[in-house]
Amino acid sequence: MSNSSLRVGIAGLGRLGKRHAEQLARHTPGAVLSAACSPVPAELEWARTELGVRRCHADYADLLADPEIDAVVLVTPTTLHADQASAALRAGKHVFVEKPLSLDVATCEAVEAVAREHPDRVAMVGFVRRFDPSYARAKAAIDAGQLGRPFLVRSQTCDQNDPEGFFVRFAPSSGGIFMDCSVHDIDLARWMLGNPKALRAFASGTIALHPGLADCGDVDNGLAIVEFEGGQRAVFYASRTMPHGHETTTEVIGSAGTVQIGHGAHADRTEFRTAAGVQHAALPDFFARFADAFRIEMEAFVAACRGEIAPPLTLSDATEATRIGQAITASLRSGQPVEIKS
Ligand SMILES: NC(=O)c1ccc[n+]([C@@H]2O[C@H](COP(=O)([O-])OP(=O)(O)OC[C@H]3O[C@@H](n4cnc5c(N)ncnc54)[C@H](O)[C@@H]3O)[C@@H](O)[C@H]2O)c1
CATH class of the missing domain: 3.40.50.720 (NAD(P)-binding Rossmann-like Domain)
Structure with missing residues (x-):
């Protein structure tokens, strides 16, 4: 050190x-x-x-x-x-x-x-997201056996609609909605499920608001199912068109329990109950949701470089996320299930 x-x-x-x-x-x-x-x-x-x-x-x-x-x-x-x-x-x-x-x-x-x-x-x-305190707590509980055997992950990354369409201009180089947004959910699913081998992917999607995405084969709302060996499964949803704000949520379902992370899109802990109904402010974007995680992530990188901790994730995690994300994207474009080869 x-x-x-x-x-x-x-x-x-x-x-x-x-x-x-x-x-x-x-x-x-x-x-x-x-x-x-x-x-x-x-x-x-x-x-x-x-x-x-x-x-x-x-x-x-x-x-x-x-x-x-x-x-x-x-x-x-x-x-x-x-x-x-x-x-x-x-x-x-x-x-x-x-x-x-x-x-x-x-x-x-x-x-x-x-x-x-x-x-x-x-x-x-x-x-x-691995460095977000809520995700880290869920992972620790899974590792401690509190959910029994985790077998299903449902995870979504949903961004507030950007009427100016920054991401439409970004689409030709982003790799599409699954590689840009769901890659986080894919990594989380592998992490939460214990790094099982991915076998097959199926995806579908639609363009709700941004027709410019069609030029590069992208969608603004995408759905995917991934099958892993041993019967484990993941379901992903990604959206660029949420009217209210940013909503990243994940649910892990195990044989003895479930855990939900980030449920709802609350920006803070206030909730108003009036004749208009129940209301709270929504998170505007991923910076607001993951500010702590970005800080902790950089602290972890620095600590690993200084020899204080082992690197918390490896390049092979990135390779596997790309392998799955590309299979999902290929399925979106072909309309067919895609075998995932390692
Ligand atoms: N972890 C996350 O949640 C998250 C969120 C947003 C973006 N990202 C990733 O971060 C990356 C950057 O995204 P962004 O939204 O900040 O993009 P951006 O287009 O706003 O910024 C890109 C930056 O790279 C600079 N640049 C371009 N060519 C360069 C070169 N040859 N050498 C040095 N700098 C160069 C540009 O000047 C610009 O400052 C993307 O890969 C994106 O996927 C990750």
């Missing part, structure tokens, strides 16, 4: 990257945000003025060549994750990469191979 702070360089300062950067600069014990990288000058200027980051690089190769960086946090577009993660490991840096690692299973496996060549470097993927 080292006493000096882990020097982190962040690549990508967009919607999520800014949040991670603020976290690292202000709230992550044991880490210092030493450098930032973005091809957008205004984003680097933001890092300089808002966070006091002095080492700013327009080129990712320059970030990797920076001798004052121990670890890289990748919050770049999905299509760049795999190559940038491999390059970081080859440059001798620990790497945290946002989900999904890649939209392609073989590419995920290639990054895993690079990671195996650098066993002393941490390589962690950002399945943030």
